[in-house]
Amino acid sequence: MPVIVDPDSGSVRRLLGALPPGCQSVDSPDRLLPWLAQHSDEYVVVLGPNVRFDDAVTVCEGLRVSRPMTGVILVRESFDTQTLARAMQAGAREVVALNDLDSIAGAVTRAHQFSVALRGPAAAEHHGQVIAVFSPKGGVGKTTIAVNLALALTDKGNRQVCLVDFDLAFGDVAITLQLFPTHTIEHAIGSENNVDAALLDSLLARYQDSLKVLPAPSHPDVRERITPTLISQTLNTLRSMFDYIVVDSAPAFDEQTLTVLEDADETVIIATLDVPTLKNVKVALDTLEMLAIGRGHRHLLLNRADDAVGIDAQKVESILGMDISTQITTSIDIAASTNSGVPILTSTPHHPSSAAIRNLAAMFTGDPVSPSGAEPGRHADVDGERRSRFRIRR
Ligand SMILES: Nc1ncnc2c1ncn2[C@@H]1O[C@H](COP(=O)(O)OP(=O)(O)OP(=O)(O)O)[C@@H](O)[C@H]1O
Ligand SMILES: [Mg+2]
Missing domain, CATH: 3.40.50.2300 (Response regulator)
Structure with a gap:
């Protein structure tokens, strides 16, 4: 790019x-x-x-x-x-x-x-788009959104999508999908300058035919041996192999996460309706702005966007100084789907959260969004002009 x-x-x-x-x-x-x-x-x-x-x-x-x-x-x-x-x-x-x-x-x-x-x-052949899912706060739904967004982007196997777990210390993409991988990004350590499609292909796990997954290391201490160069080379090589690369990230501003955010084409930033999270998301957005990372390509997703918690979506937009692109309410079905190891998009495709995530995916692919079944709130307002801004030019 x-x-x-x-x-x-x-x-x-x-x-x-x-x-x-x-x-x-x-x-x-x-x-x-x-x-x-x-x-x-x-x-x-x-x-x-x-x-x-x-x-x-x-x-x-x-x-x-x-x-x-x-x-x-x-x-x-x-x-x-x-x-x-x-x-x-x-x-x-x-x-x-x-x-x-x-x-x-x-x-x-x-x-x-x-x-x-x-x-x-x-x-x-491919000029894959890298979409990072990030929040400075833990437990706000990064992995849930990353997994479901990646599945939505596959469009039932019509697109080649790779889900990368760069929450390098405590990644839980594999367990969320009930995968028990034998290889992870750890096996590319030392190959920073020789990362190629054959190497990465040998590290990828497969989820249900349609999605490939690059899992995080299984031990937290491996994180410090994953260099920014390895991260960049990996993402670059994946671009030549896939249409979309969705990256789950750590709730931190460490050098690995910053590299992911720098290399990403689009970033989905997750906030929830609580003051500490909003404070940290605001600091993170200011830092990204100062570093000129992801300008014009940041998308705010409000998770657990429920009524009656004392802060509403409008207030969030004014605190953070940006529009919300997607809202997802708290749902016991989402928590249950994580526990059962079957993402909500697969287990309950007609669930309002699944529709909201499909519409989020449509924002990146340029596919038509479906107004019906979208979560209540703002998401269904993505208009044609806005969608075309995100369409990949091949
Ligand atoms: N909208 C929601 N409604 C109900 N439960 C949710 C919702 N979003 C996420 N959860 C649940 O919250 C838990 C944490 O979500 P998740 O693991 O996706 O967060 P995370 O930001 O990736 O956390 P970490 O920082 O630890 O990696 C999961 O059990 C998930 O099912
Ligand atoms: Mg996570």
Whole structure:
């Protein structure tokens, strides 16, 4: 997915609006190289208008030699023929004006086509979308949502989906699905620089034909040996194998979780209607904003969205400063489904929570949402325009 380089968040937002979902951003050319080191298949870098021209030229000259497969698009407020000539000599693929968003989108599409042509048709096969499920609080429903969202995304086997348990110390995806895996991400330790589809395929467990699962290690002390590089390489490789990769995460801001959030195309953030959780979600959102992680690609899910607890959905939106995309009420059926090891989406597909999760999945796939059977509240209001923002461009 394209990476934007620009120190100004307003310009980044403007560019994000023109580019495919899942674009990432870094705030300086200095941060670009470490970022690229973790994203070996990156096909295009978009240098925003606030990157100094001399710095932009240095980036172009460096990448032309070190990463000829990665195109550089230079965006300027305005430019003259001298700027254009200098940028092209340095190795920029295109120079585009900031107010010409269509041309920026076109330049990115051309960079993708060029990359596919260079890497061969296999590169175009999958360009999986990584969806992280995160909350800074434990026990709010991350695993429940991740498991059911992954199942909803499979669309009964029509899409290739992998569910990854990156709650590395206390992951419970496997037990939630009653899987007893022999292999986990632990078996990829030491292969950071050689992660490939064959290795990952050998670690995946299968749930009911339609879903593949990469389980968390079975012992908590393994967590510290799972490096950010291994996490990034794993997600990158899974992108080439699956249409969607849903990542369950730990209730923490450790370096592994931050890497997941940085690499994710979309993040579902879970809150519940209690003051400590809302306080922590607010701090987490502020931190993500400060680090420019997931801007424009965060979706708030309110779990246990029940009446009469003294805080309502509107108050949550005003505290957190963002709209709620999905609400799920407390239901004994959800708790029972966890205990029985059969996710609610499988055990009770017509349950309002199942419908809400299917609609959440539709937000990412661009499928039509079903107004009937949606949870009471806000979810069914996802309109066509909003859905199209999340549609994958292949
Ligand atoms: N809307 C709900 N109604 C009833 N029970 C729920 C609901 N959401 C989650 N639960 C239950 O709450 C428990 C905790 O959920 P879950 O394991 O998904 O949380 P988590 O955020 O992943 O926790 P952890 O931080 O420990 O990983 C589970 O037993 C689950 O069934
Ligand atoms: Mg969990």
